[in-house]
Amino acid sequence: MPRLKTAALAALAACLLSCLTAVWPGSEALAQMADGAMVPIPTVSLSLEQADDSDRVATVINVMFLLTVLALAPSILVMVTSFARIVVIFGFLRQAMGTQQTPPNQIIVSLALFMTFFIMTPVWRDIENRSFKPFMANEITQREAFERSLIPIREFMFMQTREKDLALFMRIAGDAKPLNKAEVPTLSLIPAFIISELKTAFTIGFLLYMPFLVIDMVVASVLLSMGMMMLPPVMISLPFKLMLFVLVDGWNLLAGSVVKSFGDVAGAL
Numbered sequence: 001m002p003r004l005k006t007a008a009l010a011a012l013a014a015c016l017l018s019c020l021t022a023v024w025p026g027s028e029a030l031a032q033m034a035d036g037a038m039v040p041i042p043t044v045s046l047s048l049e050q051a052d053d054s055d056r057v058a059t060v061i062n063v064m065f066l067l068t069v070l071a072l073a074p075s076i077l078v079m080v081t082s083f084a085r086i087v088v089i090f091g092f093l094r095q096a097m098g099t100q101q102t103p104p105n106q107i108i109v110s111l112a113l114f115m116t117f118f119i120m121t122p123v124w125r126d127i128e129n130r131s132f133k134p135f136m137a138n139e140i141t142q143r144e145a146f147e148r149s150l151i152p153i154r155e156f157m158f159m160q161t162r163e164k165d166l167a168l169f170m171r172i173a174g175d176a177k178p179l180n181k182a183e184v185p186t187l188s189l190i191p192a193f194i195i196s197e198l199k200t201a202f203t204i205g206f207l208l209y210m211p212f213l214v215i216d217m218v219v220a221s222v223l224l225s226m227g228m229m230m231l232p233p234v235m236i237s238l239p240f241k242l243m244l245f246v247l248v249d250g251w252n253l254l255a256g257s258v259v260k261s262f263g264d265v266a267g268a269l
Helices: 002-023 028-035 054-079 083-097 105-136 142-160 163-173 186-225 233-247 250-260
Strands: none
Touching: 054 083, 054 186, 083 105, 083 186, 083 233, 083 250, 105 142, 105 250, 142 186, 163 186, 186 233, 186 250, 233 250
16 A cells, blocks of 8 residues: 555656646756756856956956945944944933833934934035045046045044044054144044043943932832832832933933034034
């Protein structure tokens, strides 16, 4: 019986393959598989060949450069914009309120991202006018467009960077004391800007912690005086902290303070 079942299944499979080959003209490969023939498998190979046209080489290099920039775009967005300060401040706010994962990380990152777009819009508009439009009009070269695009970004970073942090990295790099901003290397400016942003974010986070810390201490003292030592103070203080944050319109105040902490970016540029 098992042999009869196996033979019947084999005959059924062969019948289905033959019917599919008759109905679907593009199924010759299935017929070859049914006959036991080998089906050719395509291969992919990468090779270096002599180029006949220099424009072809330039196009390939431009594509590779574009892919590299796209791969580094998230890091560039975090390093040279206002994103780091905003997302750190929102993280401190959530910890100070004790709301665990509310708002979620996706909401915090998305809000920080859109606020970054709002704050950096004057900078990117200046980059578009200085670099992108002339380059698309074939008025400047690619290298000149890159150098022009760095000017607004460097101006923004200079406004937010402390001289102490900038001097630290220039001293580590062994650079001479610059006479003006143009002589400051970008590789020293970027890390100085990042640690300056982190210091500012931690300072604002400390100020955010203070009112919520006072509420926690008051609630803990009241519970201790009432002998409720087994009741977690966080469970009682959380509604009061939420009520305080809502009554003072905390999101409006925090968003306005964060944006104003970057100064008048549009006026400076």
